[in-house]
Amino acid sequence: MTDEFELVGLEDSGNSVKVRSALRYKKIPFRWTNRSLKNNAFFKKNAQVPLLPLILLPDRSTMQDSTPILEYLEAQYQEPSIHPDEPASRFVSILLEWLSPGPTRTTSPFSKSPTFA
Numbered sequence: 001m002t003d004e005f006e007l008v009g010l011e012d013s014g015n016s017v018k019v020r021s022a023l024r025y026k027k028i029p030f031r032w033t034n035r036s037l038k039n040n041a042f043f044k045k046n047a048q049v050p051l052l053p054l055i056l057l058p059d060r061s062t063m064q065d066s067t068p069i070l071e072y073l074e075a076q077y078q079e080p081s082i083h084p085d086e087p088a089s090r091f092v093s094i095l096l097e098w099l100s101p102g103p104t105r106t107t108s109p110f111s112k113s114p115t116f117a
């Protein structure tokens with residue numbers, strides 16, 4: 001058990017750096033692991049699909065797909081919120097995130113309906 005998140009991603013993966021930005025913005029301690037051939041066995045052991053980002057939670061359970069990862073972080077670490085306070089802007093922010101393209105969005109076991117709370 002560690003108290004840190006571990007985010008496995010690539011600098012040129014927009015979905016990876018989006019999650020990293022949220023972790024930084026919320027000041028959540030995390031370790032960045034650059035995906036490479038050197039950590040292929042580690043990645044395969046922890047990933048359910050061959051896509052980035054992969055995040056390991058402090059209890060070492062894993063999540064993939066940036067949108068549900070962001071939702072999880074937002075629910076666990078509510079301040080500062082990654083969404084605007086004003087209700088209409090908040091709705092648009094959440095909607096745009098869920099409309100963002102993603103091959104795992106409909107198949108990911110972590111994908112759920114968006115929460116507009």
Ligand SMILES: N[C@@H](CCC(=O)N[C@@H](CS)C(=O)NCC(=O)O)C(=O)O
Pocket residue numbers: 012013014015016050051052053064065066067101102103104105
């Ligand atoms: N819906 C996923 C999409 C993940 C995704 O497409 N990741 C890309 C990098 S940004 C990837 O891993 N591509 C590798 C591949 O397609 O083999 C998310 O939002 O995280």
